[in-house]
Amino acid sequence: MKSLLSFKHGVHPPENKEITSGMKSRRFPFPKEIILPLSQHIGTPAKALVKVGDRVERGDVIAAAEGFISSAVHATAAGTVKSIELWPHPSGAMVPSIRITVDPNSTQMQRPRIVPRWQDVKEEDLSKEIAKAGIVGLGGAAFPSHVKLCPPKDQPIELLIINACECEPYLTSDHRTMLEQPHDVYEGIRIELKALGISRAVIGIECNKPDAIEMMEKTKPDDLDVEIQTLQVKYPQGAEKMLIKAVMDREVPSGGLPSAIGAMVQNVATTANVARVFKTGQPLIERIITVTGRGIRKPGNWVIPFGTKLRDVIEHCGGLTEDAEEIVFGGPMMGQGQANLDVPILKANGGILILSKDECKRQDIMPCIRCGxxxxxxxxxxxxxxxxxxxxxxxxxxxxxxxxxxxxxxxxxxxxxxxxxxxxxxxxxxxxxxxxxxxxx
Amino acid sequence: MTQSSVKITASPHVRSADSTVKIMWSVVISLIPVIASSIYYFGPSAILVILTCVAACLLTERLFGSTPGSVADGSAMITGLLLGLCLPPGFPLWMAFLGGFFGMAFGKIVFGGLGQNIFNPALVGRAFLQAAFPVAITTWPAKSQTWLSLQGDNFALPFMSPVVDTATAATPLGNLKFGDDPVVTPLADLFFGSTGGSIGETSALFILIGGLYLAWRGHLNWHIPLSIFVSTFVVSGLFYAIGISQFPPLFMLFSGGMMLGAFYMATDMVTSPVSNKGCWMFGFGIGFLTVIIRIWGGLPEGVMYSILLMNAMVPFINRASQPRLFGTSGKKKAKKEDAS
Structure with a gap:
C-alpha cells in the first residue's frame, strides 16, 4: 500500500465517529418557531425584506445580501413573521434576527422557484445564481460561496479540491452527504468547475471513511476529470492550507489566498447543495447535521431546517444525559461552546456535540515546562x-x-x-x- | 435538564490524556531499574544517599515552593533521585542533604518554581557539592566486602570530613586520565555497571532501558540524547584517530555520567530547547564540551559542566532555532520600508 498523503505535524484525537457514521440522515420535524439571524455568514449582515405579520412560504427570500461579501437568508419553514429583534446567536452575541411562528397546518412544500439549467448559464453568471440561493461554505467558516467562486483575475485556478476530510472528531455530516448524495456532489463539481473555467478536480477524503471512498469511486462519472485522493487521518487535514499541501504538495504563502498557488477548495456538502440549487430550485435552508457525543441520549444524523432552536434539537434527541458537561456547535477542536438553549442552528453548523464529563478531561492548568x-x-x-x-x-x-x-x-x-x-x-x-x-x- | 448544568469553555473542548504530572511520575518510574541496579552494586549506601537527597528536595519544595501542592507534581522527586544517582555511594549524608537543599532552593525555587529555572536543579546541587567538597565527591572507595557494609563514611558528622579507612579505587575515567597505569575499561563492564563510579551512572544498560521507555511514551525528546551521542562519538573519534586523545570513542559514550546525563539531565524539558532543531544544537554543544573537558580539563568528568553551560545557552538557541513558518522560505520577512 502506498503511504497516504498528508501534511507535517498536527494531532490525532480519538475519532469517535462510529457513534453516528452508520446512521442514515432523517428529516427533523418542523419546530413551532424558527429564529433566522441576519448574520449567518462571514461578511456584512443581510438586510431584512419582510415585516412583522408577513406570511412567508418555505424557501422565500426574507433578507437580501448587503454588498458583495454577504449572503441572502431564506425562510426555512412556512409561517408568519412574529418579530425582528435581537436574539442570542451561537457566537455569544445578540444579533438582529427574524422570528417566524411556524404554521402547523402547512404542508411545508417549498414555494416553486424558477432556476435555469446550469448548462445554459454563462460561466460568470453561475455565481450569481449561487448567491441568490444563499449558499455559504458549510465546512464551518460560512464564507459566501459566490465570492469564493470569483477568485482574483490575476491568479488563475488550476485545480478544484473538494474538501471531504471531515477531520474534526465526532462529526459525520460530510460522511453521510457522500453516502447519501454522491450524484449531487458530482453534479456540484461540474457546476463549480464551469464557474471557475477549469476542468480538473480532486476529492480529498480521510481514510477512516472507506465506505464513502467506495461510494464516490462507484458513482464517479466517466466523463469527469476527477480523482479521489485518500488521505491520512490527522487533524486539521480539512484546513484549506493542510489539504492543499497534502493534495498538491504546495504551501499557500503566508498571508495569501489558495488562489495564489492555483488552488480552490470547496466543502463537499457545499458542493452537493450547489447542485440542488439547480436541480430543485431549493435555496440553502437545511443541511445534514450530526447530533452526537456521549452527553446526548439519542445521537443521530438529521436534516434540520436552519433556525431550529438548540432546545428543540436536544429534546427531540432524547435529552441530555446525567453527566453531560458541554454543548458545542461544530466539532470538539474548533467548535463553539453554547451557553443558551435558545440559540438557533445556523448554516455553518455541521454538528451539535454534547460532551460528557469523561470526554472533556478537564484538568488544572500547570506552569509551562517548555516540553515543545x-x-x-x-x-x-x-x-x-x-x-x-x-x-x-x-x-x-x-x-x-x-x-x-x-x-x-x-x-x-x-x-x-x-x-x-x-x-x-x-x-x-x-x-x-x-x-x-x-x-x- | 437545567441550563446551569453545562459549562462553557473555549475550544478545543477535548484534551490529550497527557499531563505534566503524569510525565514527571513516569520519569520517576523509568528510574526504577537504574535505582535497583545501583542498590545491587552499592548496597545500603546507595539507598541512604538517594533517600537523603529525595528527602532534602521534597522538604525544600514543601517549605519554600510556590504552592503547598507543588511537592506532589513529581518534579522535586526527580531532582532528588537524579542528584542522589550522580553522587558517589560513600558520600556523607549531611553533604548530600545540603546539595539537595541548594539545588532545589537556588537551582529552581528562586527562579519561580516549576518551569521557570534556567539550570537543571540536580546539576546545580551537584556543582555546588563539587565546589564545596571536592575531595568527598571524588572519593570512590574500593568495593566493600559484603553487600551490607557501607561504601564509605556515610554517617560523617555535619561539617566534618569523611574518614575513609578503606582503600580507594579509581573510576574508569579517572583511571584513564590520572592513573599511574592507565587501562581502558572493557565496554562490557561499563555496559552492565560492574565498575566504580557514582551511584546511578555505572550501568549504561539500565539507563538505556529507562530512557527508551520514556522516549517510547513520548516523554523524552530523543533528539537530545542522540545528538549528544553523535557529537561525542564524532568529536572524540576525531581526536582519538589523530592521536591527541587516549579515550576511544565508544569508551567515551559508555563511561562516567554520559548515559545518565544524556538521557535524564540534558532532556529536562524546562532547561532544554523547545524545538527539535534547537535540541540538535544543544546536544551537539554538550557532546563537544564534554569531550574537550574530559581530554584537557582538570577533572576526569565533564558532562555536568557541559550540560550546565549549554543550559545557559538555551535562550539563545531558542532564538536561533525558530521554526520555519508555513508558506514562507523561513527567512525573516524584510521590514516594509514604506510602512511609515
Missing part, C-alpha cells in the same frame, strides 16, 4: 509556547511581528497536546481580539 509538544503539533510551524508567554505578558504587537500571530488559524492543536493544559488557542483568540480593539481605538 506544541511546536511539534502546530501545522503551520508557529511557536505556540513563545506566543503563549507573550500573550500572558500582553505583548500583543510583538506576537504579530515576531511570532506571526496572524498566521494562526486557531485550530487548537497546541492546546490539545499541552500537558500543562495551558489554554493556548484561547489566549490567541483573546490576543487577536485585543489587537482589534487597539486598532479601533
Amino acid at each position: 509538544k506544541c511546536l511539534d503539533a502546530c501545522p503551520i510551524f508557529l511557536n505556540p509556547q513563545l506566543m503563549g508567554a507573550m500573550a500572558k505578558a500582553e505583548r500583543y504587537e510583538e506576537m504579530v511581528e515576531e511570532a506571526h500571530l496572524n498566521d494562526c488559524m486557531l485550530c487548537g492543536c497546541c492546546s490539545y497536546v499541552c500537558p500543562s493544559n495551558i489554554p493556548l488557542s484561547q489566549l490567541f483568540i483573546m490576543s487577536k481580539t485585543q489587537l482589534r480593539k487597539l486598532a479601533a481605538s
Whole structure:
C-alpha cells in the first residue's frame, strides 16, 4: 500500500465517529418557531425584506445580501413573521434576527422557484445564481460561496479540491452527504468547475471513511476529470492550507489566498447543495447535521431546517444525559461552546456535540515546562509556547511581528497536546481580539 | 435538564490524556531499574544517599515552593533521585542533604518554581557539592566486602570530613586520565555497571532501558540524547584517530555520567530547547564540551559542566532555532520600508 498523503505535524484525537457514521440522515420535524439571524455568514449582515405579520412560504427570500461579501437568508419553514429583534446567536452575541411562528397546518412544500439549467448559464453568471440561493461554505467558516467562486483575475485556478476530510472528531455530516448524495456532489463539481473555467478536480477524503471512498469511486462519472485522493487521518487535514499541501504538495504563502498557488477548495456538502440549487430550485435552508457525543441520549444524523432552536434539537434527541458537561456547535477542536438553549442552528453548523464529563478531561492548568509538544503539533510551524508567554505578558504587537500571530488559524492543536493544559488557542483568540480593539481605538 | 448544568469553555473542548504530572511520575518510574541496579552494586549506601537527597528536595519544595501542592507534581522527586544517582555511594549524608537543599532552593525555587529555572536543579546541587567538597565527591572507595557494609563514611558528622579507612579505587575515567597505569575499561563492564563510579551512572544498560521507555511514551525528546551521542562519538573519534586523545570513542559514550546525563539531565524539558532543531544544537554543544573537558580539563568528568553551560545557552538557541513558518522560505520577512 502506498503511504497516504498528508501534511507535517498536527494531532490525532480519538475519532469517535462510529457513534453516528452508520446512521442514515432523517428529516427533523418542523419546530413551532424558527429564529433566522441576519448574520449567518462571514461578511456584512443581510438586510431584512419582510415585516412583522408577513406570511412567508418555505424557501422565500426574507433578507437580501448587503454588498458583495454577504449572503441572502431564506425562510426555512412556512409561517408568519412574529418579530425582528435581537436574539442570542451561537457566537455569544445578540444579533438582529427574524422570528417566524411556524404554521402547523402547512404542508411545508417549498414555494416553486424558477432556476435555469446550469448548462445554459454563462460561466460568470453561475455565481450569481449561487448567491441568490444563499449558499455559504458549510465546512464551518460560512464564507459566501459566490465570492469564493470569483477568485482574483490575476491568479488563475488550476485545480478544484473538494474538501471531504471531515477531520474534526465526532462529526459525520460530510460522511453521510457522500453516502447519501454522491450524484449531487458530482453534479456540484461540474457546476463549480464551469464557474471557475477549469476542468480538473480532486476529492480529498480521510481514510477512516472507506465506505464513502467506495461510494464516490462507484458513482464517479466517466466523463469527469476527477480523482479521489485518500488521505491520512490527522487533524486539521480539512484546513484549506493542510489539504492543499497534502493534495498538491504546495504551501499557500503566508498571508495569501489558495488562489495564489492555483488552488480552490470547496466543502463537499457545499458542493452537493450547489447542485440542488439547480436541480430543485431549493435555496440553502437545511443541511445534514450530526447530533452526537456521549452527553446526548439519542445521537443521530438529521436534516434540520436552519433556525431550529438548540432546545428543540436536544429534546427531540432524547435529552441530555446525567453527566453531560458541554454543548458545542461544530466539532470538539474548533467548535463553539453554547451557553443558551435558545440559540438557533445556523448554516455553518455541521454538528451539535454534547460532551460528557469523561470526554472533556478537564484538568488544572500547570506552569509551562517548555516540553515543545506544541511546536511539534502546530501545522503551520508557529511557536505556540513563545506566543503563549507573550500573550500572558500582553505583548500583543510583538506576537504579530515576531511570532506571526496572524498566521494562526486557531485550530487548537497546541492546546490539545499541552500537558500543562495551558489554554493556548484561547489566549490567541483573546490576543487577536485585543489587537482589534487597539486598532479601533 | 437545567441550563446551569453545562459549562462553557473555549475550544478545543477535548484534551490529550497527557499531563505534566503524569510525565514527571513516569520519569520517576523509568528510574526504577537504574535505582535497583545501583542498590545491587552499592548496597545500603546507595539507598541512604538517594533517600537523603529525595528527602532534602521534597522538604525544600514543601517549605519554600510556590504552592503547598507543588511537592506532589513529581518534579522535586526527580531532582532528588537524579542528584542522589550522580553522587558517589560513600558520600556523607549531611553533604548530600545540603546539595539537595541548594539545588532545589537556588537551582529552581528562586527562579519561580516549576518551569521557570534556567539550570537543571540536580546539576546545580551537584556543582555546588563539587565546589564545596571536592575531595568527598571524588572519593570512590574500593568495593566493600559484603553487600551490607557501607561504601564509605556515610554517617560523617555535619561539617566534618569523611574518614575513609578503606582503600580507594579509581573510576574508569579517572583511571584513564590520572592513573599511574592507565587501562581502558572493557565496554562490557561499563555496559552492565560492574565498575566504580557514582551511584546511578555505572550501568549504561539500565539507563538505556529507562530512557527508551520514556522516549517510547513520548516523554523524552530523543533528539537530545542522540545528538549528544553523535557529537561525542564524532568529536572524540576525531581526536582519538589523530592521536591527541587516549579515550576511544565508544569508551567515551559508555563511561562516567554520559548515559545518565544524556538521557535524564540534558532532556529536562524546562532547561532544554523547545524545538527539535534547537535540541540538535544543544546536544551537539554538550557532546563537544564534554569531550574537550574530559581530554584537557582538570577533572576526569565533564558532562555536568557541559550540560550546565549549554543550559545557559538555551535562550539563545531558542532564538536561533525558530521554526520555519508555513508558506514562507523561513527567512525573516524584510521590514516594509514604506510602512511609515
